[in-house]
Amino acid sequence: MKQGLKSLGERARRPLVFDQNVKITQLGKLGRVEEAAKVFDRMPQHNTVSYNSMISAYAKNGRVSDARHLFDKIPSRNLVSWNTMIAGYLHNERVDKACELFDKMPHRDVFTWTLMITCYTRNGELEKARELFDLLPDRKNRACWNAMISGYVKKGRFEDARKLFDEMGDRDLVSWNSMLAGYTRNGKMCLGLRFFEEMGERDVVSWNVMVDGYVEVGDLDSAWQFFQRIPNPNIVSQVTMLCGFSRNGRIQDARRVFDQITNKNVVSWNAMLAAYVQSYQIDEAVRLFTQMPEKNAVSWTTMINGYVRVRKLNEANKLLDSMPYNNVGAQTAMISGYVQSERMDEARQIFNKIGTRDVVCWNTMIAGYTHCRRMDEALHLFRQMLQKNIVSWNTMIYGYAQAGRMDEARKIFEEMGEKNIVSWNTLISGFTQNGLYVDALGSFSLMAKDGKKPDQSTFVSGLSSCANLAALQVGKQLHQIVMKSGYTNDLFVSNALISVYAKCGRMLSARYVFNDVDSVDVISWNSLISGYAFNGYGEEAVKLLQEMTVKAITPDQVTFVGVLSACSHAGLIDQGLNLFRSMNEEFCIEPLPEHYACMVDLLGRAGRLEEAFKLVREMKIEANAGIWGALLSACRIHRNLELGCVAAEKLSKLEPCKTSNYVLLSNLHAEAGRWDEVESMRTLMREGGAEKQPGCSWIEDKNQLHVFLSDDGVQPQLPDISDTLNNLTAQMKTCSFMPETLHDYV
């Protein structure tokens, strides 16, 4: 009798437990985790499925530590419990924890394998994932294949994904959609469209992938057309389209899509909020933020970021203080706001308060210090980081490069493991910006050996190094690679190419590149003009200035430096004076010291020294070394000792260490026969701490760059070179080409 009652009760209770387990699962999927927990707590009795359902509900809603806590309490765990917990870690970006559990599991099944393939690919360990995939027995199902294909797609290994897709026997819609995403993620929209049309069956995900692909490549018209053709668009379709409009500044259109969403969720609210934030409409953003029926961590982060963007840091901080929970994203946004305003102490205060910092947070703080040139503090933090990513390393390289500390930049670069294109570009442009052109070109070729293809940034750095070295052969080689890589239409690359040819005196080639650019800008014109100026084609440079004004391109300060120096080199005195006047009167450009230096040079070469001096005296700005230097060398040419002394006096204060100034003045004294002054110049030089900067030259031969420093003695062919030089000097003497007086201080 007792026995019968018990079994009757059990039979009555079973469906109740079953129903409530289902309820927990449903609530979890709807994001109503609190209610799920209430149901779970009120249940008179739990079975393993109840535990598993609740673990899943926690994990799906970001509460991974609650999930783990429950997992540890299960009286009898089954395989599903383990799998659920691993999936929980995977979806909460804790791949390390997932792997830890995987290693401890007593048994594994096909669910476990599939989860682990995803774990490994997320971690970038594609080979490990593939190894596991290949080891799997015949029980391997479509989900395993799809996980592997999608892993390849997400890490940009399109070819591998396609190979697996072709090998796969019975593909389903998920396989097709994964592969379709492979096309659209790589911007291959034409091939993607063809693939889409080949699909026998499509669902709303297929359509959404297409819309997102068009949004990514900025083709909003196609995105919109596809969006409208979707048979049953869902909220993801709408949010994708909304973001497309928002990223292209079409806020009205974004709002229209948003208003059409009938079942708005927190993601769609966040997307609209981000749209206002990105277009700096902070008032609209605030209004939406207060209207939102539900907010999550993303909402708060977006709103704080909105205040940061419009530089309302106090408002941002107030909002951060009122945030009801910890959120590294929002705290990082705040740090980034302080960093942009160089308020490092306040940034550091926020940083110190954060309990668990993620990589982005550390990187933001380090970037702040590098931005403020506080490299030692940046390095200190960098060394404390336990989990660095490639951005952390690149930030350090960038910081040292900006601070002109290229030795340290190089050290960090060599210390890091896998480098990406940003790492290489940061190093190479660092070398270029710090005048280490040979190192820049050296790294350029090392990059190819590392298997990385140069992009616009690499080419610009490489080419501008060539321009500065006047390395024509290397420049031409880079030009070849530019054409092969398809960057001929890039404005920045083209401008750098123009500048290479211009600096190397190949004005025809420069012109050829210039003519090939679809729409040139003022920099293209400037490079061409200063090329003509530099190579002595004064009239050509002036003609170009007229041409560009006809084409309604407004010349800038750099244009006039080019044109005025062209006039000066070509002796176009009157034209130069007229242009100098028109620069201010017609084009409203205030003359810079560089322009005055050109004018002093122009008048000085023509022997109109008094006029030049008058111009300097009457300038509104302070004269710099370039201006006095131009005057001094003009005085040297025209032997005006008095004025020369005035210029030299100024220069000795502005550039006490520059030898060439002393040499000029000394030569001037020597020519006037004042040898006592020449002797006292030597003393002055030594006292002033002037040191002769070693002469430097270079030549290209057989694609090799040979650099010569005076007195370096390293050149193996030095005896030969000396012989040839002596020979040339002798020839010059017979042609009576020798300067009258030479004073050698070296």
Place this chain on the structure above:
DNA sequence: CTAGGGTTAG
């Protein structure tokens, strides 16, 4: 009850 495809921020 657990695995594979599409959306929001830093």
